[in-house]
Amino acid sequence: MSLIPTIAFHGMALAYRVSSLVHTLILRGRLIDQLTNGSPMPARHRLLGSIFYRLVGISVVFAANAFCPSFAQGPPPPGFEVLGAGTLAPKTKFLDGNNIPTNIDAFKGKIVVLNLWATWCAPCVKEMPSLERLASRLPADRFAIVAVNQDKGGIAVAKPFLDRLGIRGLAIYSDPTGRLPREYGGRGMPTTFVIGKDGNIISRLEGSADWDTKEIASYLELLGD
Template sequence: MPHWAKMRQTTLLVLLLIFIAAIVAFWVTQSSPTSNFTQSEQPPTALQKLHWHPSPTKVPPITFKGKDSEDISLNHFLGTPVLLNLWATWCAPCVAEMPALDQLQASLPEASLTIIALSLDREGLAEIEPFWKKTQLTSLKIYFDTTMGAGQTLSARGLPTTLLINREGQEVARIEGPAEWANPEVIRYFREITDRL
């Protein structure tokens, strides 16, 4: 076989291998649930502060209290996408967005997205229950951490801070500051992405 023919054959083989590698890389990327919606589904304007991580990160283990002061682990919610909102009654932006979070939870079944509004009030139920009644929150459940340890463990730089956690207990996105949770576009957005979390 002439030298030029061997060179041509080698070049074609290299190009074929590159093509195959590109197809495999594309397939792996598209088969990732997180990459599906981070690349093809941009958050609405009302969620413009939502920051998607390049890759999911394991959420450190945290425990907190429920309404009956029972200990609850975040791992209890594995298998369900979670929107974890860190807030406090002394935080004005937190208080302002709480009814919207309640409305978002009312619009989505907990099986598709569970919203955990985790209060960091030091007084616990003494502060939270009066606020719950005054604000008439009916879809959100009461959770609190009087030690404020969850905020430190989750590296919250301020309140409110909200983490989007997938079924495997990995943080896939975060938003620092308030958001328009009851905005129809936001509700539609979560309806579309939760089955891929």
């Protein structure tokens, strides 16, 4: 799945190059024909041909951005799987730090990093400090780092665990029913979903990451522009 956007992008770029080549060959053919007949090639042929093929190229680019907006930001960092356009994030309910039900709609208008983790998951625990640093780096009015704990004990388990790790810069959420992984299609932990301002899932990462690297932060910031 992750190869499709890359292949499509290069395919459309190739189509534009081919159209330009065809345009050039057409002009050359007309030029030879005009020279054979002893008359110059009209300037309007050159102008109209040039406008036509460049409009084709522009249309291809606009279509790419319309059907897969992530093209505008370029490819994601290694490990991120780009999902198809229009993959709406499920409205599955989970709990905030006060055990009040919420869902992804509470963050609409922001780029959301939805991270599914558990206290018994070593890779999850390892990435928590970098996830906290990412949260402090990105402006809260444009981004939301939503780390949802999957322990059956919920907030009562997650909060003291994060306190022992010294993680106090992340908002605490829990999903003791385990519905989020099932309905979002998570196949293990940690799994992280990047969700756009419109509520559509842009990409998915299975496994841990160093979240505060320049590469990942730049990717998210471009999505937020």
